[in-house]
Amino acid sequence: MAATVITIAVEKGGCGKTVTTSNLAYLMGDEGKKVLCLDTDPQGNLTFALTGGNAITSKAFANRSLYDMIDGFRYNTQTRDFIVESEYENVDLIPANDQTPRLSKRLEDLYTDAQRDYDRGDPKYLASDTDVLDYFLRQVKDEYDYILIDTQPSRDSLLLSNAIAAADYVLIPLKCDSFSEDSAFRTYVLCNEMRKSKTSRIKGVGVMLTMVQKSAASQDIRSDCRAKLGATLFNAEIAFGKSVDNSINRCVPVCYSARTQPPAKSYVAAYEELKKRLAELEEK
Numbered sequence: 669m670a671a672t673v674i675t676i677a678v679e680k681g682g683c684g685k686t687v688t689t690s691n692l693a694y695l696m697g698d699e700g701k702k703v704l705c706l707d708t709d710p711q712g713n714l715t716f717a718l719t720g721g722n723a724i725t726s727k728a729f730a731n732r733s734l735y736d737m738i739d740g741f742r743y744n745t746q747t748r749d750f751i752v753e754s755e756y757e758n759v760d761l762i763p764a765n766d767q768t769p770r771l772s773k774r775l776e777d778l779y780t781d782a783q784r785d786y787d788r789g790d791p792k793y794l795a796s797d798t799d800v801l802d803y804f805l806r807q808v809k810d811e812y813d814y815i816l817i818d819t820q821p822s823r824d825s826l827l828l829s830n831a832i833a834a835a836d837y838v839l840i841p842l843k844c845d846s847f848s849e850d851s852a853f854r855t856y857v858l859c860n861e862m863r864k865s866k867t868s869r870i871k872g873v874g875v876m877l878t879m880v881q882k883s884a885a886s887q888d889i890r891s892d893c894r895a896k897l898g899a900t901l902f903n904a905e906i907a908f909g910k911s912v913d914n915s916i917n918r919c920v921p922v923c924y925s926a927r928t929q930p931p932a933k934s935y936v937a938a939y940e941e942l943k944k945r946l947a948e949l950e951e952k
């Protein structure tokens with residue numbers, strides 16, 4: 669069966685996108701599922717997290733990144749050639765490198781070029797300028813159970829639109845504070861707008877609270893989100909804990925280094941709920 673593509677997105681930075689992506693990827697791989705991660709954030713944090721601390725300037729990723737894959741569209745670049753192994757069993761990665769910041773602009777030009785080439789007889793077809801990432805993922809979907817796309821903090825970028833357009837499911841991490849709540853709602857609206865398009869493949873959107881503390885503020889955000897989002901809000905919540913920063917400093921997912929600590933336990937619960945939600949969508 670083709671991989672389920674899950675995009676982790678919210679327009680604000682620092683809300684737990686990358687920590688969520690790396691931990692879900694690790695848990696999936698640990699369970700024996702084959703996972704491909706895409707690092708679409710120019711900061712390359714996911715690449716760092718999954719490769720034991722390789723920076724985006726690392727020589728290991730020169731000419732082997734998401735940018736190089738997409739940039740070579742006209743020359744028939746193959747997705748497989750850009751996949752590297754992560755430090756974790758069953759988890760592969762298409763890394764970011766120092767070219768990634770140029771990707772959104774590159775996508776604009778690429779679509780224009782692709783249309784012209786297609787009119788001249790090139791068999792490669794892009795349905796729209798948001799179809800590029802999906803075009804590349806289609807080549808390897810049968811080889812994975814899950815494809816996870818980590819995104820950049822942004823509301824209006826062609827790269828983000830590509831990541832959402834390629835998704836079967838969008839997971840929106842909502843850090844427990846009011847600024848982040850607003851940002852998460854805007855991303856939710858964006859996903860629902862994109863979902864209306866005829867070519868959309870999004871089957872579901874979920875919002876998940878992150879960095880939840882035993883405080884009145886976290887309780888307020890929880891109640892407000894439950895009232896506004898209903899069942900879209902995950903029951904599982906990611907607990908705030910120092911073990912997360914410790915794990916980031918050690919360049920490992922917290923579920924790998926501190927499985928018994930509250931953040932890791934909550935990621936295990938979140939993964940279970942995600943699987944349940946995906947299974948329910950399949951049944952529909």
Ligand SMILES: Nc1ncnc2c1ncn2[C@@H]1O[C@H](COP(=O)(O)OP(=O)(O)O)[C@@H](O)[C@H]1O
Nearest residue numbers: 681682683684685686687879907908909912931
């Ligand atoms: N559950 C958590 N508990 C404590 N700190 C966390 C937790 N999740 C994330 N953080 C902190 O928030 C920072 C931002 O998380 P990150 O996943 O990089 O956000 P984003 O990818 O949305 O920018 C991390 O560097 C870490 O310091």
Ligand SMILES: [Mg+2]
Nearest residue numbers: 685686709713
């Ligand atoms: Mg990030």
